[in-house]
Amino acid sequence: MAHAVTAPPGTGGGERAAALAVRGLAKTYPGGRRALAGVDFEVAAGEVFALLGPNGAGKSTTMRILTTLSRPDAGTATIGGVDVVREPQKARRLIGYVAQRSGVDASGTGRENLTLQGRLHGLSGRTLAARVDALLETVGLTEIADRGTREYSGGTRRKLDIAMGLVHEPRVLFLDEPTTGLDPEVRAEIWEHITGLAGAGALTILLTTHYLEEADRLAGRVAILDRGTIVAQGTPAELKGDLRGDAIHVEVLDPAAAEPARRVLAGLARVREVTVDGVTVRALVEDAAGAVPLVLAALTERGVTASSVAVARPSLDDVYLHYAGRSAKEERA
Amino acid sequence: MSTIASQSWFMTARLLRGTVREPLFLIIGLVQPAIWLLIFGQLFYRVTDLQGFGDGRPYLDYLTPGVVVMMALTRGAWSGGNVLEELDHGVLDRFLVSPVSRAALIAGHLCQQAITIMAQAVLVLGLALAMGARFAGGPVGALVLLLAAILMVLAVGSLSMSFALVIRRSQSLTAVIQFVLLPLVFLSSAFMDQSLAAGWIRTIARFNPIDWAVLAGRSALAEHPDWQLIGTRLLWLAVLAALCALVAVRSFRSYQRSL
Ligand SMILES: Nc1ncnc2c1ncn2[C@@H]1O[C@H](COP(=O)(O)OP(=O)(O)O)[C@@H](O)[C@H]1O
Ligand SMILES: [Mg+2]
Numbered sequence: 001m002a003h004a005v006t007a008p009p010g011t012g013g014g015e016r017a018a019a020l021a022v023r024g025l026a027k028t029y030p031g032g033r034r035a036l037a038g039v040d041f042e043v044a045a046g047e048v049f050a051l052l053g054p055n056g057a058g059k060s061t062t063m064r065i066l067t068t069l070s071r072p073d074a075g076t077a078t079i080g081g082v083d084v085v086r087e088p089q090k091a092r093r094l095i096g097y098v099a100q101r102s103g104v105d106a107s108g109t110g111r112e113n114l115t116l117q118g119r120l121h122g123l124s125g126r127t128l129a130a131r132v133d134a135l136l137e138t139v140g141l142t143e144i145a146d147r148g149t150r151e152y153s154g155g156t157r158r159k160l161d162i163a164m165g166l167v168h169e170p171r172v173l174f175l176d177e178p179t180t181g182l183d184p185e186v187r188a189e190i191w192e193h194i195t196g197l198a199g200a201g202a203l204t205i206l207l208t209t210h211y212l213e214e215a216d217r218l219a220g221r222v223a224i225l226d227r228g229t230i231v232a233q234g235t236p237a238e239l240k241g242d243l244r245g246d247a248i249h250v251e252v253l254d255p256a257a258a259e260p261a262r263r264v265l266a267g268l269a270r271v272r273e274v275t276v277d278g279v280t281v282r283a284l285v286e287d288a289a290g291a292v293p294l295v296l297a298a299l300t301e302r303g304v305t306a307s308s309v310a311v312a313r314p315s316l317d318d319v320y321l322h323y324a325g326r327s328a329k330e331e332r333a
Numbered sequence: 334m335s336t337i338a339s340q341s342w343f344m345t346a347r348l349l350r351g352t353v354r355e356p357l358f359l360i361i362g363l364v365q366p367a368i369w370l371l372i373f374g375q376l377f378y379r380v381t382d383l384q385g386f387g388d389g390r391p392y393l394d395y396l397t398p399g400v401v402v403m404m405a406l407t408r409g410a411w412s413g414g415n416v417l418e419e420l421d422h423g424v425l426d427r428f429l430v431s432p433v434s435r436a437a438l439i440a441g442h443l444c445q446q447a448i449t450i451m452a453q454a455v456l457v458l459g460l461a462l463a464m465g466a467r468f469a470g471g472p473v474g475a476l477v478l479l480l481a482a483i484l485m486v487l488a489v490g491s492l493s494m495s496f497a498l499v500i501r502r503s504q505s506l507t508a509v510i511q512f513v514l515l516p517l518v519f520l521s522s523a524f525m526d527q528s529l530a531a532g533w534i535r536t537i538a539r540f541n542p543i544d545w546a547v548l549a550g551r552s553a554l555a556e557h558p559d560w561q562l563i564g565t566r567l568l569w570l571a572v573l574a575a576l577c578a579l580v581a582v583r584s585f586r587s588y589q590r591s592l
Contacts, residue, residue: 030591067430092432103427107351119343120431122336148354162429233360 008289019045020066026228035061037228038075043172043206043221045080047200050219051208052316054324058228059208060100063176066206067097078173083264093121096165100176100208103164104149104155108158111136111145114167121168135163143185155186162193173197175207179214187214188265194218212316222316224323230322233269236316243314243322245272246288249282250295251308261304267299275321279307282318345443345448346416352449359449364458366404370396370464373524377523386526388473388555394468397461398550399523401454402543407481408450409489410510412442413497420501429589439581442494450486454479469556477553477563481546484570488542489580491496491577493548495584524545545569 012251020043027036035058043049053060061084064070065076068088079211084091106112136145139159149157158178158279165173178194179187195218197203208214215222216236223233232239248271252261258276265283266274271291274283285291288311314322352359414583419425428438458475459499460466468474497506518524520537521544523547527535540545545566577587 064592069426089432092430097427097428097430099423099426101423103423104423105347105351106422107354110348112347113352116343116347117427117431119341120428120433122432161414168431183371274354 002153012158018042018078019047020049020079020206022062022066022075022076022077024070025065025073025077027058027065027070028073031312035228036065036072039225039228039230040225041230041233043173043204045204046198046201047221048194048207048219050215050222051206051225052210052212052215052222052320053208053225054210056227057225059225062225063097063099063174063206063208067095067174068092069097093168094171096170096173097169098158098165098173099160099255100116100180102161104152104157104160105149106150109146109148110152112142113149113160114145116164117159117164118167123168131167131169135166139163140189143149146181155182157190158182158186158190159193162190166197170203172204172206175205177208177210179211181207191217212320216316224320226324230318239319240316241313243284245284245286245314247312247318248283248285248288248291248295249310249312250283250299250306251310252281253277253305255279257304258328260302261299261306263305264298264302265295268294271295271319271320282321284314284318284322337437337440340433340437341440341444344437345444348441348445349448352445359453362404362408362449363456364451365407366400367460368401369400369403370457370461374398374464377524383529384525385528390555391466392552393461393464393466395471395526395551396524397458397466397468398481398554399518399521399547400461401478401482401544402485402550403518403523404453404457405450405485405546406489408446408453408541409486409491410493410514412486413448413493413495413506414492415442416497417501417503417506435585435589436582438534439494439578440584443490443578444462446486448491450482450511451479454482460571462570468554470554470558473514474533474550474554474558477558478550478568480567481550481570484567484574485542485546487574488570488577491574491581495577495581497524498581498588501588509568515542517541520544521547522551542573 012250017021022039025036025039027032034089035084039058051062053059061070065072066079068083068084071085079091079094082090082094088101108116113127114132114135118132118282121327123131136142139162141156141159141216144156152160162178175194182190191214194205194207198218206216219236221233221235222231222239232333250261250265252258255278258279258281261281262274262276265271265281268285273283274281292309292311295309296306373396374393380386381392381395493506496509500506520534521541522538523543527538549566550565552562
């Protein structure tokens with residue numbers, strides 16, 4: 001194959017080269033909307049990296065720049081040493097892209113969509129046919145491969161999208177919100193596929209999501225993107241560890257009681273970052289075990305009835321809250 | 334080069350497949366000219382009695398090239414809609430992340446339009462024959478008309494795609510088409526002999542590519558074609574189509590830069 005994924009220039013040497021290096025990436029859309037304000041991160045070969053952030057944070061913009069669809073105003077991005085702005089054609093051979101909205105052509109069948117994508121990458125003949133068959137099998141579409149994609153469900157179309165991103169055996173796969181809007185079962189299935197791809201070791205994956213659970217499950221490292229800047233990055237464990245202490249979750253019965261409960265917690269010493277999310281009030285405390293009786297006593301004193309008080313290690317949600325200043329669920333609402 | 338050619342063909346084949354699977358647009362594109370032939374043919378068949386109209390052929394013979402060219406015009410004009418759909422559905426992005434030649438993406442659309450307009454033109458010519466039209470120019474004349482229609486669809490299709498890529502709003506496209514198309518047709522000899530039109534219309538018609546295509550096709554189908562007229566008009570149309578295709582490629586670049 002002419003476009004077989006061979007080592008691009010600049011990746012020689014023994015050490016593990018960054019599959020993806022992003023420096024100072026900035027982008028303002030025509031019309032003055034600033035989407036990225038200097039984003040830096042690096043992804044090592046074989047790593048799964050998640051960009052986590054609310055709607056409008058700039059996740060898709062980052063993806064579109066890295067996949068050569070959009071141009072940055074400033075900064076550089078290289079894929080295996082290939083600059084995406086200066087050598088876009090070269091970069092395109094190294095990457096697979098699953099866009100936020102599906103790129104499936106409704107007038108074709110699944111197999112036709114997949115085959116065309118392979119052809120555009122210069123594959124042909126038996127190599128292509130074999131790869132198409134194998135990919136259809138992998139994502140479980142063999143049976144409906146020759147049906148029109150108009151009949152496909154959202155989840156099926158997503159699997160086809162992923163197969164299309166993989167048909168030319170890219171080095172780096174970009175997945176922009178791969179499971180948004182899908183049923184939990186389908187989401188779990190797609191997670192399994194992604195885990196499988198990552199497990200093979202050769203593929204580097206950059207995915208964006210606003211599901212904290214997704215980032216936690218799939219990614220080795222996570223960056224939290226908020227309003228065009230990365231506010232934190234590290235492994236999920238590191239990010240959680242950055243938050244001193246434990247998380248305490250107080251649930252009240254009546255949503256109207258949530259605000260009084262928040263005020264009670266905020267008034268206590270050594271309780272930080274108190275937020276309300278529906279009937280749940282969250283906070284971080286130094287010593288959760290010691291804090292629970294105090295919290296209960298204070299609530300009772302003010303006449304607020306809690307249905308439960310739970311203590312947990314901080315979740316990625318707490319991390320998110322800490323850095324982005326708002327809850328991810330709040331964002332989605 | 335051969336890569337661009339084969340890539341263009343993959344894109345063409347994809348679009349043709351869509352056309353064949355959903356022939357509604359093709360059918361609508363054929364019903365319209367059939368209606369024009371029927372209504373205009375019946376409504377105006379006596380205009381040939383006017384002194385100075387045409388070359389003595391029946392009105393249906395006169396009208397047919399006009400209807401074919403108008404069909405090409407309409408087909409080309411709406412082609413921007415297909416590009417908008419690709420754009421809206423993320424299909425274009427999926428092509429753009431591959432190393433496919435950008436020219437092939439445009440060429441695919443143009444080839445598909447050329448092929449479908451050929452099929453449609455052959456059907457309309459057949460229908461006209463069935464209705465009693467006679468074309469002394471024979472198959473060669475028909476080929477000239479086909480060529481004129483293809484050049485027309487390439488020129489107008491390129492402009493329509495450019496418009497779609499730059500403006501990116503289907504309502505605007507519709508508005509422009511409705512505002513521009515019909516007046517331009519009537520400012521040509523598609524339905525009416527220009528020697529019977531007002532002076533200013535005649536002046537405009539001389540620069541109207543629709544008129545070039547109609548004149549070339551009509552003359553080629555006559556008993557004694559005026560090859561000089563045919564040659565010059567086809568040449569102008571070819572130059573125009575090439576210029577418009579360049580505009581389309583430029584618009585494509587500007588679309589990509591705007592993202
Ligand atoms: N094509 C565009 N033109 C203008 N503004 C845009 C465009 N695409 C995105 N934006 C804006 O840029 C910001 C970042 O968007 P995006 O990268 O899509 O965020 P995310 O994917 O994290 O939701 C948003 O404020 C969005 O409205
Ligand atoms: Mg997005």
